[in-house]
Amino acid sequence: VDSITTATKRPLSASQITVWLSCPRKYAFRYVHRLPSEHRPAALAFGRSVHSAIEALHLARLDGEKPEPTSIVKLFRADWQAEVDEGLSFKHDESANLLRHQGEHLVFEYAKWLGDRKVMAAEQPFDVELIDPETGECSGEWLRGYYDVIFEGDVIGEVKTAARRFDDGTLARKLQFSAYAYAWRELRGRDPSVLVISLLKQRKPEVSASVATRTRTDDAFFVQLALEVADAIDQGCFPANPSFMCDGCEYARACRSFRGERGFVKEPPAPVGDLVPVGALVPRVLAEARAAAAT
Ligand code: SF4
Numbered sequence: 001v002d003s004i005t006t007a008t009k010r011p012l013s014a015s016q017i018t019v020w021l022s023c024p025r026k027y028a029f030r031y032v033h034r035l036p037s038e039h040r041p042a043a044l045a046f047g048r049s050v051h052s053a054i055e056a057l058h059l060a061r062l063d064g065e066k067p068e069p070t071s072i073v074k075l076f077r078a079d080w081q082a083e084v085d086e087g088l089s090f091k092h093d094e095s096a097n098l099l100r101h102q103g104e105h106l107v108f109e110y111a112k113w114l115g116d117r118k119v120m121a122a123e124q125p126f127d128v129e130l131i132d133p134e135t136g137e138c139s140g141e142w143l144r145g146y147y148d149v150i151f152e153g154d155v156i157g158e159v160k161t162a163a164r165r166f167d168d169g170t171l172a173r174k175l176q177f178s179a180y181a182y183a184w185r186e187l188r189g190r191d192p193s194v195l196v197i198s199l200l201k202q203r204k205p206e207v208s209a210s211v212a213t214r215t216r217t218d219d220a221f222f223v224q225l226a227l228e229v230a231d232a233i234d235q236g237c238f239p240a241n242p243s244f245m246c247d248g249c250e251y252a253r254a255c256r257s258f259r260g261e262r263g264f265v266k267e268p269p270a271p272v273g274d275l276v277p278v279g280a281l282v283p284r285v286l287a288e289a290r291a292a293a294a295t
C-alpha cells in the first residue's frame with residue numbers, strides 16, 4: 001500500500017459508518033486497502049460462532065422445524081472449535097474454555113427465549129438509497145445491511161453478544177439500530193420496532209431483550225450523518241483516532257508504521273536536517289532553559 005488517499009465507491013453499511021466514526025484510519029485499512037488482520041480477536045470469533053448457531057435455528061424455524069436447544073449447542077461447539085483451531089488472540093480475562101462454556105449457555109438460553117415466537121424471515125438483506133426524509137432529496141448514496149431475524153408485527157430482531165446490557169443512552173443512539181429502522185420505513189412504509197436481543201457474557205449467561213425506538217426525526221439525523229461520512233470517505237479523509245480501542249486493534253502494527261503518502265516504514269525514521277529524536281530534544285531544551293536562567 002503506497003497511499004491511503006484513494007477511496008472506493010461503495011454502498012455503506014451501518015458497521016462501516018461506525019468504524020469510520022471510531023477511527024477513520026482503521027476504516028481505510030479494513031475497507032479501502034483491505035489489509036489482512038494482524039490477529040484474530042477471540043471476541044469477534046465468539047460472536048460469529050454464536051451468530052451462526054442462532055442463524056441455523058432461525059432457518060430451521062422458517063422450514064417449520066423446532067430443533068432441540070441441545071442441537072443448537074452442538075452447532076455452536078463445532079463452530080467455536082473450528083475458530084479456536086485457526087488461532088485466536090484472547091484478552092486477559094478470556095480463554096477458549098470459558099468462552100465455549102458461555103457460548104453454549106447463551107445459545108441454549110436463546111433457543112428457550114425464542115420459544116414459540118413466529119419467525120417471519122432470517123438473514124434478510126436490504127439495499128436502500130439514503131433519502132432525506134424531511135425534503136425527499138435523493139443522495140445517490142446507498143445503505144446496505146441485513147436483518148438477523150424478523151418477527152411478526154414489523155419487529156426487527158437484532159441479536160448481540162455483549163458483556164453487559166445496553167444502557168438507555170446507547171439504545172437511544174446506536175447507529176446500527178437507526179440504520180435498520182430507517183431502511184424498514186423506507187422500504188416498507190411502516191414503523192418498525194427494533195428488538196435488541198442481548199446475549200450477555202457474564203458469570204451467569206443470560207438473554208435480555210430491549211426495544212430501541214426510532215422516529216422519522218432519528219431517520220433524518222441518521223441520513224445526514226451517513227452522508228457526511230460518505231463525503232469524508234470520498235475525499236480520502238482517514239486520520240487516525242488513537243483511543244482505548246487501539247488496545248486489541250487488528251491493525252495496530254500497520255498503524256504505528258504508517259506515514260501517509262510515504263506508505264509504511266520498516267524502521268523508526270532517521271533524524272532529518274535539524275530535527276532530532278524527541279528523546280534527545282528534551283535534555284537540549286532543559287539545558288537551554290537553564291543557560292537562559294543563569295544569564
Ligand atoms: S491502532 Fe488505534 S489509531 Fe491505529 S488504526 Fe487502530 S484504532 Fe485507529
